[in-house]
Amino acid sequence: MIYNREYETMTRSDLAQLQIERLQTTLNRVYRHVAFYHETFDREGVDLEKVRSLDDLQRLPFTTKEDLRRSYPYGMFAVPLRDIVRLHASSGTTGQPIVVGYTRNDLQHWSEVVARTLSAAGVTEHDVVQIAFQYSLFTGGLGFHYGAERLGAAVIPASSHTNATEQILIMRDYKTSVLVTMPSHALALAAARAALPQQPGDWPLKIGIFGAEPWSEELRRHIEERLHLTAYDSYGLTEIIGPGISGECVHRNGLHVNEDHFIVEVINPLTLAPAAAGAAGELVFTTITKEGFPLVRYRTGDVAALNPAPCACGRTLARMSRVARRTDDLISIRGRKLFPTQLQEMVRASGGLAPQVRVVLSRVAEEDALEIQVAFAEDFGGLDEVRQVEQIRQALTQRIEQAFGLTPRIVFLEYSTLHQSCGAKNLRVVDNRPS
């Protein structure tokens, strides 16, 4: 289902016209209303009248997370606070939180783009949508809530305050047909469902929309098998709007970016030049309809590739590949580069291990060492044999050696210890190497 045919299927040439118009209005507004942009554009000698095409966007300065932190809390707002009707904030787990504000129109547009994401995955007004994202300053809960309501679905604001078993009981009793949450939470729900004393028969659950953390095709298959649903990827970012930036359609061949609201670029994070067509690089977004918190060329740190070809679903909106990693957590060790999510992927593939992974880098005798801390899954019952533990250790070591040419040290921790130190992303990297 295409929620807004007019905009989601417009010709690329019409879209380009709309984008340049909206880009110019956004630039005119941020220059007048946001001191940061006024100063930056003046300092960099940006002549807004010379931004005549989408290619000219490349000559504009970037906005970084650091810029947003420095403007905490309201420095980047483009409207007075009395025009703001909602505030959200980024988690702040990696530093100072970033506060974002929405005007009434921003909320309308946000609901619309989330409704598009849901609709693309096949959600309709007949569905019962259980939102197991936290309802808080975090954009996931309320973002999906408004989108699902806009669509006319029956929304269960389950949030994440209930434990996995309660979520599962709600799911069973309320006849949930669509689950919206983080992929790792979906796994926890699957475990809780498997642990029910009485296995229920057919559940109406058929669609899962997951996001807010990196995940993989392998995890998708795993979740689909265990929860008996079709899983769709969605992408969002608090700074840009929250969920609704992009999402998969039923062809699940990339996430359609709502380009009539967000201009997306892919750059080489090192040279900052545009990445070659179709090549992976850092995603950079410019909001072109936001009133409260507009951003120009915001560097996300998320890595993906872009495909502007039309999709079999009829949408003309470009598709981005799954975001599996970030630019800023690339681990460089003994001349090799790897992403922690790649290690996490291998741990998940090992079987019997919990999804949480802690990666510790240290320097021993002038040489970098890679330590991977893992734990057995809570429901794994084969701990009685030391031999089995050794098998898992060896298999994982071999995988990592084959992939990266590095021999890691595998350390088994108590599940609760590891869980606590890994946070919501199930992943923590500790770099103890002297710089």
Add this chain to the structure above:
Amino acid sequence: MLRIRNLQAGYGKLRVLRGVSLHVRAGELVTIIGANGAGKTTLLHTVAGLVPAQGGEIEFDGTDLTRVAAHSIVGHGCALVPEGRQVFAVMSVEENLLLGAYTRLARDRTGVRDTLEGVYRLFPVLRERRRQYAGTLSGGEQQMVAIGRARMAQPRLLMLDEPSMGLAPLVVKDIFKTLAGLHAAGVTILLVEQNARAALAIADRGYVMETGAILMEGAARDLLNNNDVQRAYLGKDYQSIGERTLPGAETQRQTR
């Protein structure tokens, strides 16, 4: 249908349009709102060829209008209803209307008759007054003549410059009802208006123009909801100031 990119125009050294981009799709009613002197009229005049473009493109159904002489732009299907009506006072209503069809009067007399009939159906009062000098009509009727005259060219795009200007509120209502009717019948309209509320009420989309640049684009209902638009063009704060004085007035009544 109409795509304008980075349009620059002005009068001598005075730069009025500073890189304006906008579009109108077939069947849309798009309005440009903004204060006096924002450049709205200059924009329409540049599209109509009355003011030369100093930069940028005006693409109308595939033709670059910046390279077309003013007198042939109507022939391309783009007609302007100018501000202040500009009817020819000492000509009859019908002569004024026929003037609008001058590009095809010689070769298509029956077609012109049919179009004239259409205009009379749209504005029956003009049929009654067809022999009257246009100068003797009321402001509202003159506006009908001006719109009718533009319709006579059978344009694919109808551009109107401040059709409400100088008209009584009831007459304004009639004119906007007519525009909404034309839009419903599939006519593509680009409407420049200072009466933002009336214009946004009938438009699909709108642009907000300030000092020669576009500050906002969006669905008409989004613009109506925007607080900046409300403050600047819909007089929202006047109203709330009025409401704030109410409690005081109440107190007065009580003490009396």
